Amino acid sequence: MARILIAEDDPRIASFLVKGLAANGWQTVHVTDGEQAEQYGATDDFNLLILDIGLPVRSGLEVLRALRTRGRRLPVLILTGRARAHDVVDCLDAGADDYMTKPFRFEELLARVRARLRDVGSDEPRVLAAGPVRLDLWTRQVTVHGRDVTLTGREYALLETLVRHAGRVLSREQLLSHAWGYDFDPSTNLVNVYVSTLRKKLGEDVIETLRGFGYRLRTT
Amino acid sequence: MARILIAEDDPRIASFLVKGLAANGWQTVHVTDGEQAEQYGATDDFNLLILDIGLPVRSGLEVLRALRTRGRRLPVLILTGRARAHDVVDCLDAGADDYMTKPFRFEELLARVRARLRDVGSDEPRVLAAGPVRLDLWTRQVTVHGRDVTLTGREYALLETLVRHAGRVLSREQLLSHAWGYDFDPSTNLVNVYVSTLRKKLGEDVIETLRGFGYRLRTT
DNA sequence: GTCTGAGGTGAACGAGGCCTGAACAGCGCA
DNA sequence: TGCGCTGTTCAGGCCTCGTTCACCTCAGAC
Numbered sequence: 001m002a003r004i005l006i007a008e009d010d011p012r013i014a015s016f017l018v019k020g021l022a023a024n025g026w027q028t029v030h031v032t033d034g035e036q037a038e039q040y041g042a043t044d045d046f047n048l049l050i051l052d053i054g055l056p057v058r059s060g061l062e063v064l065r066a067l068r069t070r071g072r073r074l075p076v077l078i079l080t081g082r083a084r085a086h087d088v089v090d091c092l093d094a095g096a097d098d099y100m101t102k103p104f105r106f107e108e109l110l111a112r113v114r115a116r117l118r119d120v121g122s123d124e125p126r127v128l129a130a131g132p133v134r135l136d137l138w139t140r141q142v143t144v145h146g147r148d149v150t151l152t153g154r155e156y157a158l159l160e161t162l163v164r165h166a167g168r169v170l171s172r173e174q175l176l177s178h179a180w181g182y183d184f185d186p187s188t189n190l191v192n193v194y195v196s197t198l199r200k201k202l203g204e205d206v207i208e209t210l211r212g213f214g215y216r217l218r219t220t
Numbered sequence: 221m222a223r224i225l226i227a228e229d230d231p232r233i234a235s236f237l238v239k240g241l242a243a244n245g246w247q248t249v250h251v252t253d254g255e256q257a258e259q260y261g262a263t264d265d266f267n268l269l270i271l272d273i274g275l276p277v278r279s280g281l282e283v284l285r286a287l288r289t290r291g292r293r294l295p296v297l298i299l300t301g302r303a304r305a306h307d308v309v310d311c312l313d314a315g316a317d318d319y320m321t322k323p324f325r326f327e328e329l330l331a332r333v334r335a336r337l338r339d340v341g342s343d344e345p346r347v348l349a350a351g352p353v354r355l356d357l358w359t360r361q362v363t364v365h366g367r368d369v370t371l372t373g374r375e376y377a378l379l380e381t382l383v384r385h386a387g388r389v390l391s392r393e394q395l396l397s398h399a400w401g402y403d404f405d406p407s408t409n410l411v412n413v414y415v416s417t418l419r420k421k422l423g424e425d426v427i428e429t430l431r432g433f434g435y436r437l438r439t440t
Numbered sequence: 441g442t443c444t445g446a447g448g449t450g451a452a453c454g455a456g457g458c459c460t461g462a463a464c465a466g467c468g469c470a
Numbered sequence: 471t472g473c474g475c476t477g478t479t480c481a482g483g484c485c486t487c488g489t490t491c492a493c494c495t496c497a498g499a500c
Contacts, residue, residue, distance in 0.1 A: 068231070092235075138387065139387045152458085153432040188459080189459095189460085192478065192479090194458095196477090196479060199478095209477070211467070211477075372446055372447080409448095412488060412489065413447095413448080413489090413490080416488090416490065429488070431456075431457070431486095432486090432487075
């Protein structure tokens, strides 16, 4: 099983990452400053480092440079705020493999983590299918009962989450954190709205409502 | 699977090469000075050597001469900066098979790598086709729905990238790194502009926009 | 030197996606 | 049956993202 080192000082984002990655079967270790990140990253215990660029004590960029200087080839995924997006170039120069700007959707992070771990673990299939729904992850094409459907970004993200957990009941909160990110207002009715639009595009019978619990993708 | 030895001391270019070649299914080994290049190149483990001319410890030219003196017939692709373009003649004399001047476009590098590996692995077809588009890689002729179209260099590079990954959604960054190179400003709107001009020449329906994600070449 | 065309930049414009708030519908419980 | 709670749907505004255009630089041809 792949092990992931998370270097992130914002407790909110960190807990979001730890829980989400654990739920997908990865072991995580969480550190909160650049010094620890460098120490742990220098061991051979991890298959991936998720590195916040704005860490205390020592910045993510410094950590990355130090690791690369020591010859560590560990894949590194950089997290950066909008405002510091220009730092990304330096990080890629310094040998980062990929980056994401905050706020990010969890599904997107998962996709990138999977891509980076492809050599280590099982690789990501090209097509996801559940019940009448097929998602082509390369082309982002969606079909229902063989019929092509065009979805917007959010609609696609939400459907992808449902398909990945097909048959399971997912709460509004779970769907929000996967398809939107950690940065959501709990009182929003966004999920309801997007389920509604998805139903219009996919047909009424594809997504089931479990009153009081959440939604579920029909697998039959 | 073909194995490629990369001898390049600029970490930026090296990481660009390693990632890009790996993504195309080649195994790479990366060394950063002329001494290592010579040691690794002397083994029989590689099908191609990508050799920077300005390496520390021992220059690319020295490495090349040493390998050839020892009777190694390994194909060698030279990388050279603009300023040192005159060294190319010496390298070709010393037995290099091909060369590129920095900065270079990734697609161009790929084409040369494919050409050099032709004997070893699968060989490159002469014509690429996807949907209504046909590219003749030898003559650089382009047709859409059978109609001839003339493209500038960049337009061609961008279209080639789209055709090589036809149907897949490619992000702006992926397109930039393939059609422009490692040396791009992530905030540029170049891709947008060139997609726009390509659409004018090829027709509106050939390249599809996936809002928030990138572009895709229609395969139907 | 002048001209031409390719490559690249910055900004204005516009469409469309995303989200909110509120009205409406329907289910379950008393 | 009536009430409250949960879920659905719709209209409308904001704002991001993509498109396009005018303009600049640069290199090569003549």
